[in-house]
Amino acid sequence: xxxxxxxxxxxxxxxxxxxxxxxxxxxxxxxxxxxxxxxxxxxxxxxxxxxxxxxxxxxxxxxxxxxxxxxxxxxxxxxxxxxxxxxxxxxxxxxxxxxxxxxxxxxxxxxxxxxxxxxxxxxxxxxxxxxxxxxxxxxxxxxxxxxxxxxxxxxxxxxx
Amino acid sequence: xxxxxxxxxxxxxxxxxxxxxxxxxxxxxxxxxxxxxxxxxxxxxxxxxxxxxxxxxxxxxxxxxxxxxxxxxxxxxxxxxxxxxxxxxxxxxxxxxxxxxxxxxxxxxxxxxxxxxxxxxxxxxxxxxxxxxxxxxxxxxxxxxxxxxxxxxxxxxxxxxxxxxxxxxxxxxxxxxxxxxxxxxxxxxxxxxxxxxxxxxxxxxxxxxxxxxxxxxxxxxxxxxxxxxxxxxxxxxxxxxxxxxxxxxxxxxxxxxxxxxxxxxxxxxxxxxxxxxxxxxxxxxxxxxxxxxxxxxxxxxxxxx
Ligand SMILES: [Zn+2]
Numbered sequence: 008x009x010x011x012x013x014x015x016x017x018x019x020x021x022x023x024x025x026x027x028x029x030x031x032x033x034x035x036x037x038x039x040x041x042x043x044x045x046x047x048x049x050x051x052x053x054x055x056x057x058x059x060x061x062x063x064x065x066x067x068x069x070x071x072x073x074x075x076x077x078x079x080x081x082x083x084x085x086x087x088x089x090x091x092x093x094x095x096x097x098x099x100x101x102x103x104x105x106x107x108x109x110x111x112x113x114x115x116x117x118x119x120x121x122x123x124x125x126x127x128x129x130x131x132x133x134x135x136x137x138x139x140x141x142x143x144x145x146x147x148x149x150x151x152x153x154x155x156x157x158x159x160x161x162x163x164x165x166x167x
Numbered sequence: 168x169x170x171x172x173x174x175x176x177x178x179x180x181x182x183x184x185x186x187x188x189x190x191x192x193x194x195x196x197x198x199x200x201x202x203x204x205x206x207x208x209x210x211x212x213x214x215x216x217x218x219x220x221x222x223x224x225x226x227x228x229x230x231x232x233x234x235x236x237x238x239x240x241x242x243x244x245x246x247x248x249x250x251x252x253x254x255x256x257x258x259x260x261x262x263x264x265x266x267x268x269x270x271x272x273x274x275x276x277x278x279x280x281x282x283x284x285x286x287x288x289x290x291x292x293x294x295x296x297x298x299x300x301x302x303x304x305x306x307x308x309x310x311x312x313x314x315x316x317x318x319x320x321x322x323x324x325x326x327x328x329x330x331x332x333x334x335x336x337x338x339x340x341x342x343x344x345x346x347x348x349x350x351x352x353x354x355x356x357x358x359x360x361x362x363x364x365x366x367x368x369x370x371x372x373x374x375x376x377x378x379x380x381x382x383x384x385x386x387x388x389x390x391x392x393x394x395x396x397x398x399x400x401x402x403x404x405x406x407x408x409x410x411x412x413x414x415x416x417x418x419x420x421x422x423x424x425x426x427x428x429x430x431x432x433x434x435x436x437x438x439x440x441x442x443x444x445x446x447x448x449x450x451x452x453x454x455x456x457x458x459x460x461x462x463x464x465x466x467x468x469x470x471x472x
Contacts, residue, residue, distance in 0.1 A: 128280075
Protein backbone atom coordinates (compact mmCIF):
# COMPACT_ATOMS: atom_id res chain seq x y z
CA UNK A 8 0.00 0.00 0.00
CA UNK A 9 2.76 2.30 0.90
CA UNK A 10 4.39 2.07 -2.50
CA UNK A 11 1.10 2.74 -4.30
CA UNK A 12 0.51 6.02 -2.47
CA UNK A 13 4.11 7.03 -3.12
CA UNK A 14 3.59 6.44 -6.83
CA UNK A 15 0.33 8.39 -6.86
CA UNK A 16 1.80 11.41 -5.15
CA UNK A 17 4.85 11.31 -7.39
CA UNK A 18 2.63 11.24 -10.47
CA UNK A 19 0.63 14.20 -9.22
CA UNK A 20 3.77 16.16 -8.62
CA UNK A 21 5.31 15.69 -12.00
CA UNK A 22 2.21 15.82 -14.15
CA UNK A 23 3.13 17.91 -17.15
CA UNK A 24 0.89 20.48 -18.72
CA UNK A 25 0.41 20.79 -22.46
CA UNK A 26 -0.26 24.51 -22.77
CA UNK A 27 -0.18 26.99 -19.97
CA UNK A 28 2.10 28.53 -17.40
CA UNK A 29 4.43 27.23 -14.71
CA UNK A 30 5.33 29.71 -12.02
CA UNK A 31 8.41 28.46 -10.25
CA UNK A 32 10.60 29.70 -7.40
CA UNK A 33 7.72 31.26 -5.51
CA UNK A 34 8.77 32.15 -1.95
CA UNK A 35 7.69 29.27 0.31
CA UNK A 36 4.18 29.75 1.65
CA UNK A 37 3.05 32.44 -0.80
CA UNK A 38 1.59 30.34 -3.64
CA UNK A 39 -1.96 31.02 -2.47
CA UNK A 40 -1.31 34.75 -2.64
CA UNK A 41 -0.01 34.27 -6.20
CA UNK A 42 -3.22 32.43 -7.14
CA UNK A 43 -5.31 35.25 -5.69
CA UNK A 44 -3.33 37.86 -7.62
CA UNK A 45 -4.15 35.88 -10.75
CA UNK A 46 -7.78 35.66 -9.68
CA UNK A 47 -7.67 31.87 -9.82
CA UNK A 48 -10.26 30.32 -7.51
CA UNK A 49 -10.19 26.74 -8.83
CA UNK A 50 -13.75 27.09 -10.11
CA UNK A 51 -12.60 28.14 -13.58
CA UNK A 52 -12.43 24.49 -14.62
CA UNK A 53 -8.83 24.34 -15.82
CA UNK A 54 -6.17 22.19 -14.18
CA UNK A 55 -4.20 23.91 -11.46
CA UNK A 56 -1.35 22.18 -9.62
CA UNK A 57 -0.02 23.68 -6.48
CA UNK A 58 3.14 22.67 -4.65
CA UNK A 59 4.04 24.27 -1.39
CA UNK A 60 7.18 24.11 0.74
CA UNK A 61 9.08 21.73 -1.53
CA UNK A 62 12.86 21.80 -1.35
CA UNK A 63 14.73 24.07 -3.70
CA UNK A 64 18.43 24.46 -4.39
CA UNK A 65 18.05 28.18 -4.87
CA UNK A 66 15.63 29.13 -2.09
CA UNK A 67 15.88 26.28 0.41
CA UNK A 68 12.12 25.86 0.22
CA UNK A 69 9.78 27.06 -2.47
CA UNK A 70 6.28 26.95 -3.85
CA UNK A 71 5.28 26.24 -7.44
CA UNK A 72 2.07 26.73 -9.42
CA UNK A 73 1.13 25.16 -12.74
CA UNK A 74 -1.89 26.41 -14.63
CA UNK A 75 -3.21 24.58 -17.69
CA UNK A 76 -4.56 26.66 -20.55
CA UNK A 77 -3.89 30.06 -19.06
CA UNK A 78 -1.24 32.61 -19.95
CA UNK A 79 -0.42 35.61 -17.85
CA UNK A 80 -0.75 39.23 -18.80
CA UNK A 81 2.32 41.48 -18.40
CA UNK A 82 0.57 43.21 -15.48
CA UNK A 83 -0.01 39.89 -13.73
CA UNK A 84 3.65 38.95 -14.15
CA UNK A 85 4.64 42.25 -12.53
CA UNK A 86 2.18 41.88 -9.69
CA UNK A 87 3.49 38.43 -8.81
CA UNK A 88 6.85 40.11 -8.10
CA UNK A 89 5.24 41.99 -5.22
CA UNK A 90 4.81 38.78 -3.18
CA UNK A 91 7.26 36.43 -4.91
CA UNK A 92 10.24 38.48 -6.09
CA UNK A 93 12.30 35.43 -7.12
CA UNK A 94 9.57 33.79 -9.20
CA UNK A 95 10.21 32.60 -12.73
CA UNK A 96 7.47 32.29 -15.33
CA UNK A 97 7.62 29.45 -17.86
CA UNK A 98 5.23 29.65 -20.78
CA UNK A 99 4.45 26.10 -21.92
CA UNK A 100 3.32 25.23 -25.45
CA UNK A 101 2.88 21.65 -26.49
CA UNK A 102 4.69 20.35 -23.38
CA UNK A 103 7.76 22.47 -24.09
CA UNK A 104 9.01 25.63 -22.43
CA UNK A 105 8.37 28.29 -25.05
CA UNK A 106 9.64 31.20 -23.01
CA UNK A 107 11.05 31.76 -19.58
CA UNK A 108 11.09 35.07 -17.78
CA UNK A 109 11.82 36.48 -14.35
CA UNK A 110 9.24 38.62 -12.65
CA UNK A 111 9.95 42.30 -12.20
CA UNK A 112 7.81 44.60 -10.07
CA UNK A 113 5.84 47.37 -11.82
CA UNK A 114 6.47 51.06 -11.20
CA UNK A 115 2.86 51.57 -10.17
CA UNK A 116 0.30 49.25 -8.59
CA UNK A 117 -3.32 50.02 -9.38
CA UNK A 118 -6.59 48.21 -8.72
CA UNK A 119 -4.92 45.48 -6.67
CA UNK A 120 -4.37 46.61 -3.09
CA UNK A 121 -6.15 48.73 -0.52
CA UNK A 122 -4.28 51.32 1.48
CA UNK A 123 -3.69 49.96 5.00
CA UNK A 124 -3.99 53.45 6.51
CA UNK A 125 -7.59 53.80 7.79
CA UNK A 126 -7.23 57.60 7.67
CA UNK A 127 -6.26 57.53 3.97
CA UNK A 128 -8.63 59.36 1.65
CA UNK A 129 -8.77 56.27 -0.62
CA UNK A 130 -10.60 54.42 2.19
CA UNK A 131 -13.37 57.03 2.24
CA UNK A 132 -16.31 57.29 -0.20
CA UNK A 133 -14.26 59.49 -2.57
CA UNK A 134 -14.25 58.36 -6.21
CA UNK A 135 -10.61 57.18 -6.18
CA UNK A 136 -8.81 53.89 -5.83
CA UNK A 137 -5.53 53.39 -4.04
CA UNK A 138 -2.45 53.70 -6.24
CA UNK A 139 1.02 52.77 -5.01
CA UNK A 140 4.48 53.73 -6.16
CA UNK A 141 6.89 50.82 -6.03
CA UNK A 142 10.30 51.38 -4.46
CA UNK A 143 12.85 48.62 -4.80
CA UNK A 144 15.87 48.51 -2.52
CA UNK A 145 16.33 45.56 -0.15
CA UNK A 146 12.87 44.32 -0.91
CA UNK A 147 9.81 45.74 -2.53
CA UNK A 148 8.19 48.65 -0.70
CA UNK A 149 4.98 50.32 -1.83
CA UNK A 150 4.19 53.95 -1.08
CA UNK A 151 0.58 55.11 -1.21
CA UNK A 152 0.31 57.90 -3.78
CA UNK A 153 -2.25 59.70 -1.65
CA UNK A 154 -1.22 59.37 2.00
CA UNK A 155 2.42 58.29 1.63
CA UNK A 156 2.22 55.29 3.96
CA UNK A 157 4.69 52.51 3.26
CA UNK A 158 3.74 48.84 2.73
CA UNK A 159 6.25 46.03 3.04
CA UNK A 160 5.81 42.50 1.71
CA UNK A 161 4.19 41.37 4.98
CA UNK A 162 1.54 44.09 4.69
CA UNK A 163 0.91 43.13 1.08
CA UNK A 164 0.48 39.41 1.93
CA UNK A 165 -2.16 40.27 4.54
CA UNK A 166 -4.45 41.31 1.70
CA UNK A 167 -4.31 37.92 -0.07
CA UNK B 168 11.91 80.28 -11.27
CA UNK B 169 8.28 79.62 -12.10
CA UNK B 170 5.89 78.58 -9.35
CA UNK B 171 2.79 79.90 -11.12
CA UNK B 172 0.05 77.29 -11.18
CA UNK B 173 1.88 74.99 -8.77
CA UNK B 174 0.00 72.95 -6.17
CA UNK B 175 1.41 73.14 -2.65
CA UNK B 176 0.58 69.74 -1.25
CA UNK B 177 3.70 68.49 0.49
CA UNK B 178 7.00 70.02 1.46
CA UNK B 179 8.55 66.92 -0.10
CA UNK B 180 7.54 68.15 -3.57
CA UNK B 181 9.91 71.12 -3.36
CA UNK B 182 13.61 71.40 -4.15
CA UNK B 183 16.06 73.46 -2.15
CA UNK B 184 16.16 76.04 -4.95
CA UNK B 185 12.39 76.39 -4.93
CA UNK B 186 12.25 76.75 -1.14
CA UNK B 187 15.00 79.37 -1.25
CA UNK B 188 13.03 81.24 -3.90
CA UNK B 189 9.91 81.18 -1.70
CA UNK B 190 11.90 82.47 1.30
CA UNK B 191 13.44 85.27 -0.78
CA UNK B 192 10.01 86.24 -2.08
CA UNK B 193 8.70 86.33 1.50
CA UNK B 194 11.59 88.65 2.32
CA UNK B 195 10.43 91.02 -0.41
CA UNK B 196 6.82 90.89 0.78
CA UNK B 197 8.08 91.68 4.29
CA UNK B 198 9.46 95.00 3.03
CA UNK B 199 6.27 96.11 1.27
CA UNK B 200 3.75 94.80 3.81
CA UNK B 201 2.68 98.24 4.97
CA UNK B 202 2.06 99.53 1.45
CA UNK B 203 -1.34 99.37 -0.15
CA UNK B 204 -0.47 96.95 -2.92
CA UNK B 205 -3.16 94.96 -4.65
CA UNK B 206 -1.38 92.46 -6.88
CA UNK B 207 -4.18 89.91 -6.45
CA UNK B 208 -7.04 92.32 -7.14
CA UNK B 209 -9.81 90.45 -8.93
CA UNK B 210 -8.57 87.03 -7.80
CA UNK B 211 -10.56 84.80 -5.48
CA UNK B 212 -9.52 82.17 -2.98
CA UNK B 213 -11.84 79.24 -2.28
CA UNK B 214 -11.34 78.27 1.34
CA UNK B 215 -12.54 74.72 2.05
CA UNK B 216 -12.05 73.89 5.71
CA UNK B 217 -13.48 70.46 6.48
CA UNK B 218 -12.17 70.73 10.02
CA UNK B 219 -12.05 73.94 11.98
CA UNK B 220 -8.77 75.80 12.44
CA UNK B 221 -9.38 79.44 13.16
CA UNK B 222 -5.73 80.46 13.16
CA UNK B 223 -4.80 78.92 9.84
CA UNK B 224 -7.98 80.22 8.22
CA UNK B 225 -7.41 83.76 9.52
CA UNK B 226 -3.84 83.73 8.27
CA UNK B 227 -4.85 82.66 4.74
CA UNK B 228 -7.79 85.09 4.63
CA UNK B 229 -5.63 87.97 5.79
CA UNK B 230 -2.91 87.07 3.27
CA UNK B 231 -5.37 87.04 0.37
CA UNK B 232 -7.23 90.20 1.38
CA UNK B 233 -4.06 92.17 2.08
CA UNK B 234 -3.09 91.62 -1.52
CA UNK B 235 -6.46 92.81 -2.79
CA UNK B 236 -8.00 89.39 -3.44
CA UNK B 237 -11.36 88.02 -2.33
CA UNK B 238 -12.20 84.99 -0.22
CA UNK B 239 -15.16 82.62 -0.42
CA UNK B 240 -15.77 79.28 1.23
CA UNK B 241 -16.58 77.60 4.50
CA UNK B 242 -14.83 76.69 7.70
CA UNK B 243 -17.57 74.73 9.41
CA UNK B 244 -18.29 71.43 7.69
CA UNK B 245 -21.46 71.17 9.81
CA UNK B 246 -23.15 73.88 7.78
CA UNK B 247 -21.78 72.90 4.40
CA UNK B 248 -22.73 70.36 1.79
CA UNK B 249 -20.22 67.99 3.39
CA UNK B 250 -22.83 67.19 6.02
CA UNK B 251 -25.13 66.09 3.24
CA UNK B 252 -22.56 63.54 2.15
CA UNK B 253 -20.99 65.28 -0.82
CA UNK B 254 -17.52 64.01 -1.63
CA UNK B 255 -14.45 66.20 -1.56
CA UNK B 256 -14.01 65.50 -5.27
CA UNK B 257 -17.45 66.98 -6.01
CA UNK B 258 -16.97 69.95 -3.68
CA UNK B 259 -13.69 70.78 -5.41
CA UNK B 260 -15.20 70.54 -8.88
CA UNK B 261 -18.00 72.86 -7.81
CA UNK B 262 -16.07 75.54 -5.96
CA UNK B 263 -13.27 75.76 -8.53
CA UNK B 264 -15.74 77.52 -10.82
CA UNK B 265 -15.90 80.42 -8.38
CA UNK B 266 -12.24 80.77 -7.49
CA UNK B 267 -8.69 81.05 -8.83
CA UNK B 268 -7.03 79.04 -6.09
CA UNK B 269 -8.25 76.54 -3.49
CA UNK B 270 -7.01 76.25 0.09
CA UNK B 271 -8.04 73.00 1.73
CA UNK B 272 -7.94 71.61 5.24
CA UNK B 273 -9.28 68.11 5.67
CA UNK B 274 -8.97 65.38 8.32
CA UNK B 275 -8.08 62.56 5.89
CA UNK B 276 -4.54 61.88 4.74
CA UNK B 277 -3.98 62.35 1.05
CA UNK B 278 -7.06 64.58 0.75
CA UNK B 279 -5.14 67.58 -0.58
CA UNK B 280 -3.55 65.42 -3.24
CA UNK B 281 -6.93 64.11 -4.26
CA UNK B 282 -8.31 67.65 -4.43
CA UNK B 283 -5.37 68.76 -6.59
CA UNK B 284 -5.98 65.87 -8.98
CA UNK B 285 -9.63 66.83 -9.42
CA UNK B 286 -9.13 70.60 -9.55
CA UNK B 287 -7.99 72.48 -12.63
CA UNK B 288 -6.84 75.43 -10.50
CA UNK B 289 -3.94 75.35 -7.98
CA UNK B 290 -4.54 73.77 -4.58
CA UNK B 291 -2.79 74.69 -1.33
CA UNK B 292 -2.81 72.13 1.47
CA UNK B 293 -3.66 73.86 4.75
CA UNK B 294 -3.36 70.63 6.74
CA UNK B 295 -4.34 67.10 5.73
CA UNK B 296 -4.54 64.26 8.21
CA UNK B 297 -1.68 63.70 10.60
CA UNK B 298 1.20 64.25 8.25
CA UNK B 299 1.35 67.36 6.16
CA UNK B 300 1.07 71.07 6.82
CA UNK B 301 3.43 72.54 4.22
CA UNK B 302 2.67 76.25 4.63
CA UNK B 303 3.45 75.96 8.35
CA UNK B 304 6.81 74.46 7.41
CA UNK B 305 7.50 77.30 4.95
CA UNK B 306 6.67 79.90 7.59
CA UNK B 307 8.83 78.11 10.16
CA UNK B 308 11.73 78.13 7.70
CA UNK B 309 11.12 81.78 6.90
CA UNK B 310 11.14 82.64 10.61
CA UNK B 311 14.52 80.94 11.05
CA UNK B 312 15.89 82.43 7.83
CA UNK B 313 14.75 85.93 8.74
CA UNK B 314 15.96 85.83 12.34
CA UNK B 315 19.23 84.01 11.76
CA UNK B 316 20.11 85.17 8.26
CA UNK B 317 20.47 81.58 7.08
CA UNK B 318 19.16 78.12 7.86
CA UNK B 319 22.41 76.30 7.08
CA UNK B 320 24.81 75.59 9.88
CA UNK B 321 22.32 75.92 12.74
CA UNK B 322 21.67 73.65 15.70
CA UNK B 323 17.91 73.23 15.77
CA UNK B 324 16.01 71.50 18.56
CA UNK B 325 12.43 70.28 18.30
CA UNK B 326 10.76 69.54 21.63
CA UNK B 327 7.54 67.81 22.62
CA UNK B 328 5.21 65.51 20.72
CA UNK B 329 7.29 64.44 17.74
CA UNK B 330 5.13 61.43 16.97
CA UNK B 331 1.69 62.89 16.29
CA UNK B 332 2.38 66.53 15.49
CA UNK B 333 1.97 67.24 11.78
CA UNK B 334 3.91 70.46 12.16
CA UNK B 335 6.93 68.46 13.30
CA UNK B 336 6.84 66.10 10.32
CA UNK B 337 6.62 68.84 7.71
CA UNK B 338 9.30 70.91 9.47
CA UNK B 339 11.66 67.95 9.69
CA UNK B 340 11.31 67.28 5.96
CA UNK B 341 11.82 70.98 5.25
CA UNK B 342 14.98 71.13 7.37
CA UNK B 343 16.37 68.13 5.53
CA UNK B 344 16.85 70.43 2.52
CA UNK B 345 19.40 72.35 4.60
CA UNK B 346 22.64 71.61 6.36
CA UNK B 347 21.56 71.56 10.00
CA UNK B 348 22.09 69.59 13.18
CA UNK B 349 18.71 68.42 14.40
CA UNK B 350 18.17 67.64 18.09
CA UNK B 351 14.92 65.80 18.70
CA UNK B 352 13.81 65.95 22.33
CA UNK B 353 10.73 64.02 23.46
CA UNK B 354 9.46 61.47 25.93
CA UNK B 355 10.33 57.99 24.64
CA UNK B 356 6.62 57.36 23.86
CA UNK B 357 6.47 60.35 21.55
CA UNK B 358 9.63 59.90 19.49
CA UNK B 359 9.45 60.80 15.83
CA UNK B 360 8.00 58.19 13.47
CA UNK B 361 10.38 55.73 11.92
CA UNK B 362 9.41 56.60 8.33
CA UNK B 363 10.04 60.31 8.89
CA UNK B 364 13.42 59.63 10.44
CA UNK B 365 14.38 57.20 7.68
CA UNK B 366 13.50 59.70 5.01
CA UNK B 367 15.71 62.46 6.44
CA UNK B 368 18.50 60.56 8.12
CA UNK B 369 20.80 60.55 5.08
CA UNK B 370 20.63 64.29 4.73
CA UNK B 371 20.40 65.55 8.30
CA UNK B 372 22.54 64.93 11.36
CA UNK B 373 19.88 63.82 13.82
CA UNK B 374 20.28 63.07 17.51
CA UNK B 375 17.45 62.00 19.80
CA UNK B 376 17.25 62.98 23.47
CA UNK B 377 14.76 62.72 26.28
CA UNK B 378 16.02 65.64 28.41
CA UNK B 379 16.02 69.22 27.14
CA UNK B 380 18.75 70.27 29.61
CA UNK B 381 21.18 67.97 27.81
CA UNK B 382 20.99 70.00 24.61
CA UNK B 383 19.90 73.50 25.60
CA UNK B 384 23.40 75.09 25.55
CA UNK B 385 23.96 73.89 21.96
CA UNK B 386 20.82 75.27 20.39
CA UNK B 387 20.34 78.22 18.04
CA UNK B 388 16.65 77.48 17.58
CA UNK B 389 14.23 75.68 19.93
CA UNK B 390 10.90 74.68 18.40
CA UNK B 391 8.40 73.74 21.11
CA UNK B 392 5.25 71.68 20.51
CA UNK B 393 2.49 70.67 22.85
CA UNK B 394 2.32 67.29 24.54
CA UNK B 395 -1.30 66.24 24.81
CA UNK B 396 -2.56 64.23 27.74
CA UNK B 397 -4.63 62.04 25.40
CA UNK B 398 -1.47 60.61 23.84
CA UNK B 399 -0.68 58.73 27.03
CA UNK B 400 -2.59 55.54 27.82
CA UNK B 401 -1.56 56.03 31.46
CA UNK B 402 -2.55 59.50 32.77
CA UNK B 403 -0.11 59.07 35.65
CA UNK B 404 2.74 58.88 33.17
CA UNK B 405 1.68 62.18 31.62
CA UNK B 406 1.62 63.85 35.04
CA UNK B 407 5.11 62.51 35.76
CA UNK B 408 6.74 63.75 32.59
CA UNK B 409 4.91 66.96 31.65
CA UNK B 410 7.06 69.26 33.79
CA UNK B 411 10.23 68.05 32.11
CA UNK B 412 9.08 69.35 28.72
CA UNK B 413 7.95 72.78 29.89
CA UNK B 414 10.04 75.81 29.02
CA UNK B 415 10.40 78.48 31.68
CA UNK B 416 13.05 81.09 32.46
CA UNK B 417 15.06 78.61 34.51
CA UNK B 418 15.22 76.16 31.60
CA UNK B 419 16.63 78.94 29.41
CA UNK B 420 19.39 79.94 31.82
CA UNK B 421 22.02 77.87 30.04
CA UNK B 422 20.79 78.82 26.57
CA UNK B 423 22.79 80.80 24.03
CA UNK B 424 22.20 84.57 24.14
CA UNK B 425 20.59 84.55 20.71
CA UNK B 426 18.55 81.35 20.99
CA UNK B 427 15.11 81.80 19.46
CA UNK B 428 12.14 79.89 20.87
CA UNK B 429 9.42 79.08 18.35
CA UNK B 430 5.97 77.50 18.69
CA UNK B 431 3.24 76.80 16.08
CA UNK B 432 0.56 78.06 18.55
CA UNK B 433 -1.82 77.76 20.23
CA UNK B 434 0.23 76.98 23.31
CA UNK B 435 -1.19 75.85 26.60
CA UNK B 436 1.44 75.73 29.29
CA UNK B 437 4.43 74.21 27.51
CA UNK B 438 5.98 77.67 27.31
CA UNK B 439 5.42 79.57 30.54
CA UNK B 440 4.17 83.18 30.17
CA UNK B 441 7.33 84.45 31.91
CA UNK B 442 9.26 83.48 28.77
CA UNK B 443 7.22 85.92 26.64
CA UNK B 444 9.15 88.93 27.89
CA UNK B 445 12.57 87.40 27.17
CA UNK B 446 14.45 88.13 23.96
CA UNK B 447 14.19 84.45 23.12
CA UNK B 448 10.42 84.50 22.56
CA UNK B 449 9.71 84.49 18.86
CA UNK B 450 6.29 82.83 18.68
CA UNK B 451 4.12 85.89 18.20
CA UNK B 452 6.43 87.32 15.59
CA UNK B 453 6.18 83.90 13.94
CA UNK B 454 2.46 84.60 13.34
CA UNK B 455 3.39 87.72 11.37
CA UNK B 456 5.95 85.74 9.41
CA UNK B 457 3.17 83.24 8.69
CA UNK B 458 1.08 85.96 7.10
CA UNK B 459 4.04 87.12 5.02
CA UNK B 460 4.94 83.60 3.90
CA UNK B 461 1.35 82.86 2.85
CA UNK B 462 1.20 86.16 0.94
CA UNK B 463 4.38 85.15 -0.87
CA UNK B 464 3.01 81.68 -1.68
CA UNK B 465 -0.32 83.03 -2.95
CA UNK B 466 1.44 85.65 -5.04
CA UNK B 467 3.83 83.11 -6.54
CA UNK B 468 1.20 80.50 -7.34
CA UNK B 469 -1.15 83.10 -8.83
CA UNK B 470 1.64 84.62 -10.90
CA UNK B 471 1.71 88.03 -9.20
CA UNK B 472 5.43 87.85 -8.29
ZN1 LIG C 1 -3.04 55.74 1.55
